[in-house]
Amino acid sequence: MSSITEPGSVGIVETKYFTFAEPPNELQLESGKKLGPITLAYEMYGEMNEDKSNCILILHALSGDAHVAGKHHPDDRKPGWWDSMVGPGKAFDTTKYCVICSNVIGGCKGSTGPSSIDPATGKPYGLRFPIVTIADMVNAQKHLIDHLGIKQLFCVVGGSMGGMQALQWAVSYPDMVKLAIPIATTARLSAQAIAFNAVGRHAIMADPNFAGGDYYGKQIPSAGLRIARMIGHITYLSDKSMHRKFGRGLQDKTAPSYDFGTEFQVESYLNYQGDEFVKRFDANSYLYITKAMDYFDLSQPSGDLKKELSRVKAAFLVISFSSDWLFPPYMSKEIVTALRRNNVDVTYTEIQSDYGHDAFLLETDTLTNLIVNFLEYADQRDNGF
């Protein structure tokens, strides 16, 4: 059965590419370096209205990509990463809104990143790729949005690192964002989260195949990337969800075998996640993107988050999840407090969920309910309702 006939699906979609920042007009990065040319991979579903005021930009998390919904081929095993939320009649209703999702710079899903060819050498950048930040990612997306002729985004939305980009959009381009929905995110990465990222990077860089990042065309540092992903997955779940999902269940056996094989179900799960990730993700991109998250701190340069958010004009829906210990609710509250002190209209809710950080991909019904209504009322608010 073709996915095009599935109700609520955007159907068969394709990734598009936009290239800009050709030398000498390279993109100025926060680090002081320049990057160009830059290609951004993006997908776009639904029709833009006449004044292009119905566009929603979805921002993806660490390992996400532009393929947010639908399928590329009818026989694809899985649809896009947020298919449950994007499509006709869904939270981001493609019969009403034009939904855009772009891959980040530094990524490995069609956008310029460390696996791209460095025009200066004719070889993949590897670690010669400049460090990029969340603000750089957003600045690159701004070029895409300008290219599409959109003056103001109706909504920017994302979970986790996608939420960071949503916040950054509202700060960097206040006049271009009408509504912002940062989910399960933070205004500054915590020491704990930096620590987990650092361990993941160490695992990759300690892999003998890493070869200083110049492993393209050779054996890839799969063991290191695999470990990094396993650590990541632990942080995305909660104690309770792990217990419920796996408990102390043994994998394909009824009695322990007293060896170092895969004994418990949770081990098998992590192995599987690690193996799958290695097939689809570039280790250098993992280094660069986690680094971008580490540097994210919206309270800089003044150190005062309220002050740094003072230019924001968007109305906000901030969402956290009770069992998310990677980006705990207090981090969302910090954002809400700073926004509120700036008299920004903001709704904040902490959703009771056992899914941990992953809840932003799983609590579909609750999120849909909140988001549909939040988007719906935006126009009424304009009319002073």
Next chain:
Amino acid sequence: MPTSEITASKAAEIEKYTKIFDERPEFRYIVDMIKPGSRVLDLGCGEGDLLKILQLQKRARVQGIELSDQAIQACVAKGLFVYHGDLDEGLADFNDQSVDYVILTSTIQVLHRPDFLILEAARVGRECIISIPNFAYWKNRFQLMFLGQMPKTKTLPYEWYDTPNIHLTTIRDFIRFCGERGLEILEKVYLVTEHKPCKRVKCCPNLLADYAIFRLRRQTG
């Protein structure tokens, strides 16, 4: 915007929400206290019915704080701005006198530190509107005095073991509290809400009213 400009759809919506007055007759008196175009913060706003009425009827710029995520979803469905928060933690996020009215309807009796929150409300709001079930209502007194049991009435419907009301007060106690804490009472409305239609009580309110609404502010000077 004069009343005549209110659109038909808005009028229909107002009517839909004012039906809540049947269930919560005290809301009508609270709505009457609020000046049009004010900034209003409702602490423990529940599903946001009162805020919605104020937004529609008084063009108030409203926001609410609520603990239940289910109730917050209901508020978002009404297009309101609300945030998840625990009132027992106070209002540290809010600047002094930053809203026109802070509203606490039937809320202070469920708090761990009602005295703390009332003072916080008076700090943040230029005025506060606080409503309470009156524990000194004659039916409560009767049940304690003659039946020797914890009172159970329409305004206080719980059993002793499952009641959320841990700090019940009386009209007399509340007025005394305001005097002691430098709160000036600007308006009092005493009601019997258990009968329909809800009636105002003029005589012996502490005995004859089951519900009271106070509009107050911090004493100046």
